[in-house]
Structures are given as structure tokens and as C-alpha cells.
Amino acid sequence: LGSLTALIERVPSIGERARLWAYVALQYAMNRTTDACRQVVVEQVRPLLVDLSPVTDRFASDVLQECAPALWVAHKQRAFESIDDLIGRTRDVAYDAICDYIVTHRPPADPYEYPYGQGYDLKYDDVLDILEVLTRVESDSLIYHYIVRIVDSIVSSQGANRFSVQQKIDLSGKLTDLVTSSFPNPRYIIHNGYHIAGLAQVARMQKQERKVWLDLLDQARKIPNTADAAYVLCIIAAAMPSKESVLRKDVCGEAIQMIDQIPSSLDRLERYEMVASITVAIHETISRDCVTRAIQFASGCKDRRLQGSQRRIIDLAYRIDPDLAASLASMVDEDSARKDARATARHQVQIQGLRRQMLGTPRVGSDPVLSDEDHAQAAWGVFGSLNAKRAQTVQFEHTREHLKVASRMPLNSAYPIFAWVLENAFQRYSKTQQAQTYLRPLFSSMVLVAQLASNLAARSSQFSDRARSHRPSVDSGLGRIVSPGDREGGLAYIKAWLMEHGTEYVKICDPYFGPDELHILQTIAECSSAMRVNILTSKRHQDKCHVQVPWDAAYRTHWRLKVSDQDAPHTAIVVVCTDASDDSPIHDRWLITRGGGLRLGTSLNSLGRTKTSDISVLSMEEAHEREMQLDVYLQMDRREHNGSRLRYTQFSL
Secondary structure: OHHHHHHHHOOOOHHHHHHHHHHHHHHHHHOOOHHHHHHHHHHHHHHHHHHOOOOOOHHHHHHHHHHHHHHHHHOHHHHHHHHOOOOOHHHHHHHHHHHHHHHHOOOOOOOOOOOOOOOOOOOHHHHHHHHHHHOOOOOHHHHHHHHHHHHHHHHOOOHHHHOOHHHHHHHHHHHHHHHHHHOOOOOOOOOOHHHHHHHHHHHHHHOOOHHHHHHHHHHHHOOOOHHHHHHHHHHHHHHOOHHHHHHHHHHHHHHHHHHHOOOOHHHHHHHHHHHHHHHOOOOHHHHHHHHHHHHHHHHOOOOHHHHHHHHHHHHHHHHHOHHHHHHHHHHOOOOHHHHHHHHHHHHHHHHHHHHHHHOOOOOOOOOOOOOHHHHHHHHHHHHHHHHOOOOOOOOHHHHHHHHHHHHOOOHHHHHHHHHHHHHHHHHHHOOOOOHHHHHHHHHHHHHHHHHHHHHHHHHHHHHHHHHHHOOOOOOOOOOEEEOOOOHHHHHHHHHHHHHHHOOOEEEEEOOOOOHHHHHHHHHHHHHOOOOEEEEEEEHHHHHHOOOOOOHHHHHHHHHHHHHOOOOOOOEEEEEEEEOOOOOOOOOOEEEEEOOEEEEEOOOOOOOOOOOOEEEEEEOHHHHHHHHHHHHHHHOOOOOEEOOEEEEEEEEEO
């Protein structure tokens, strides 16, 4: 612990230190040393959280969310008091982290692959703890998520012997009360879908007779939203006892017919995916049919938003049968319009093959050409399978070839591989006589590497400080007046400020941002090519500038032809408007990075042209406040503005 303390104390950020200590505390808790966990929380985590800004500060609230499980293990009531100070959705995120830790017995930051219906290693007291937390949760989807996980765990083969008859009766009553009090929630889904689905989960636990199931089906058919009605019908079918196999099959067929009629591409594909996941354990033929329908449908769509669902569907198909996944990937024909879908499907099959290889299954045929990032993705999946006890460990020597891949990658990119290798070694050797042979040297080596990295970072910082001392001062506390004709001076000021204060990202809010303003990305790339850029602009300005649709193609063409021969920084652009007008809901101009920002008195396209304007420096508190306002639009969470519905278009450069 002394070595870890010395390393963590070298981290300058209070919030990052709190996160690291919370992770250490949970490791103690996971290894049944709760007293040591409490000691770390009391002596390290809580004092650091006190030193952070109030929880209304976004960074501070993010840190509190991640520390929530450790705080809860150490002292439940104090944890609740701290979390209840959070606002809205951030509070639910913290309670989600606690519930996630209870069911997985893993830190929420670690991956955990959960197939539908598997269940967790829960005891009666664990379920009571989850139910206590859920009484404080507002999100209907989150409450239902954990109701399903609880019932999965109780009705699983392990749960059958872990819960007494009286405990099951008690828990079914508590779950019924939770369903009745939580659904429907007028702030979220206003129909009875979650209420019906929740009662179906309780009925599954109670092994109810046909009359109950028929009544639930009648209620589900009355749900006004077709996509939700189909989903709830399928949930009821999956919850039915095996003796209702004929009825279950008919209901699934009815749900699939409803899904076929859904007009929205994204909604239809998501429902196919849900039905396939739900039915994989109860009726493989139906699950295969849904997987096939989903891939056929996705391959005929050009909507790139479907790629995430398509990858998950291929992963599900691979779990059902690797040959099924391969056949689905080859099923996408050679039509050029389906090129992206075909590439996505085949690539995902290759990554699944790499995962099997990592777990010790010899590869059949020649090795596909996969990137280092693909190895990291596969390792993260294997790590999740280990945590869920769905995969066995492999000999340490088997991981060496993958460590060679990690050795040529940046540390942050290689982390999934290192995390898997270390977890594999721990699970394989921690309770054996080989622990001293493998684990102690691994720990000592990682401490040495961390010390070396810390020393190099400190030395690099000293050189950076010297370099900065030779830069012209940007008068960061005063800002700058930009007069007509002084555009170059204004842009130079922004560049100098970014060189000194820019971190891993830049967020730009400018309702008048269009293709002509892409030059600012060159300035950002000169400061750091690794910076991520997010931009919020308005539809009105795109129309005024006659930007051709699709906008992503127009922006990329403008960049290639008029801005630079080099690749642009990683940039995501969000165009927002309201139903009432094409304006942006935010009319100010900001440039935000972690811990600071600039307020621009005019838009980037008008800076230093015809009017005098100013560039002022935001304090850390002001920057955090504006970043919070900006993020709800960049993340497309806000749905309305002044009573008018918001519409978004997002694309990358």
C-alpha cells in the first residue's frame, strides 16, 4: 500500500486521486477486507471529495458518481446523503454505479458481459440492498433494468438453492410494491409498458398460471406505441414458464410482425436486437430468425447510426453459433450500397475470432489483418467475460504475444490488453502456490513502470514550463480587445491561450460556425494533434451559407479542398434547431477545455473583420458551468427549448 500511496500522491488532480483511491477501496471490499476499504474511504477518498468544488460542478459530480460504490460500502447512510445532493440524472448515475457493484462485485469501470437471463451471484441481503437503492432512483428504465437482474438471479439454477421459499415470497412482494410505485413515471414513459413488464418479471418469479399471462398480454396489446408494445409482448413471452412454449412462440411471432411494420430504421433494428437477445435462451430458432432479419434489414440501410446495433447483433450471433455469424457476414451481398454493412459484419466476426484465440482456441485458417486497436477491443471483451465467469483463464505464457502488441501502442490505447493480462493472472494464480512466482513480480514491475512514467512526465513538464516561459504572454487574466482588421491578432491570441491551457479536448459553441470556420481546427491541431473537438452550431447558419446536404460530405470536401491536405483532428459536429425556428438554443460563443475557457464577443467568422469585439477568459467555475450547459446539447440529451422540440444532426469530420 505504501508504494501505491506514493504513486497516487504524484497525481496532481484531486479528482483523479479520489477515483484511484476509490478503486483501491473496492479492491479491498471485493477481497472481503471491508475494514481496510472503510479505512481508505475515511482517510483518503472523503477528504479529497471535500477538497473538490461543490457537487454542482460537473467534474466534482462525475468524481462523486465514480466513487459512489466505495462510499456506499464504507457507510451506506453517509453515501446516500452525499449522492442526494446531486442533481437529476447525475444522481441516478451514482445509484446505478452502486447497484452495478452489488450485482457484479466489480468496480463499475471494469467490463462485465451479461447475457440476458444469466443471473448474478446474489444473496438475499444483496437484493435488499439493491431494492433500498432503487427507492431513490428516478429513471424508469434503470429501475426495470435491475428488476430483471434480480429476478434472473433468483430463478437461475444457482438462485433456486440460494433463496428460501419464505425469502422468495418476501422479495416478490417487495418487487410488486416497487413496480406499483415506480411505473408509469410521468417524467419518462407515460404508458404502462414498464408496469406490465415489471409485473411479468414478478409473475416469472412466482411461476404464475396461464390466466395471469393472458391478462398481461391483453394489457400489452393496448400500449399505443407499436415498438414498445412489441417489446413488452416479447418480454412477457420470455417470462412465461416452459410449459407455455406454444403460446410463447405465437406471441414472439406476433411481436416480430409488429416490429416489421415499425417505420423508424433505428427503432426497428433495436427491437430486432432486443427480441433476439431475450429469446436466445428460450427459443433459439426465433432468436436466429431475428438476428437474420436484423442483418438483412441493416445491410439495406445507409444510416451509420445502425452500425453499433449491427456489431452487437453479430456478437450475439457468434454466441449462438460462430458459423451463424460467419454466414450472416457473407450473406450481405456484393452490392456497393451494402459495402459498409458487409465490412462491419465481417470485421466483427474477425474480432470475435480473435477473442476466442485469446481464450486459447486455436484459429482455423489464416490470420486476418487486424489492427492494434482491434486487439485492445478483443481484450476488453475477454476481460468482461472473465469478470462474468463466462471464460476460463489461460496460462500466463499464452498472453505474451498479446503483450507484444500492447508494447507498441500508447499506454491509454493498450490499457485493455494490460488489464486483461493482469486480471487473468490474478484469477489464475491468486489462490495457488504460484502467486509468489507470478503476482508479486508483476506488482513490483507495474510499480516500477508507474514510477518511471511519473518521472518522465515530471521531466517533460519541466521542459514544457521552460518552453512556455519563452512564449509571449497571453495576459490570460485580462483577455484581449480585437479591433477591425486585427483578425490575425485575435486568432493568434486564441492559439497562444490554447497552447498554454488546452488539454485533451476543445468544445466550441458558435451558432454561426460553418465550413469557412474549419480553419480553427488547424490552430487546434498545431497545439496538439490529439485534442478532440466538439462543435455546436445552428441549422439556420447552414441554410444561410447554403451548405449542401449531406452536411458531413460538404464539410469534409471543404476541409480537403480549401483548408488542409492533412487529416483534421477528431471532430464531432452537432447542428441543432428548434421546431419554432432554425436557431441554436445557445446564442453565446464559447471555446471550452478542461478547467478553462474563452468567451468570444463575436462569432469566429466575424472576429476582427468589421466590428470591435473582445475575447475574455473564463474562470474555472465559469468554464465548468458553461460546459455543463453545452454538453446537454452536444450529447443530444435536451429534448425541448422554451416549449419547442429540439432537432439534432450529428456528424464527424
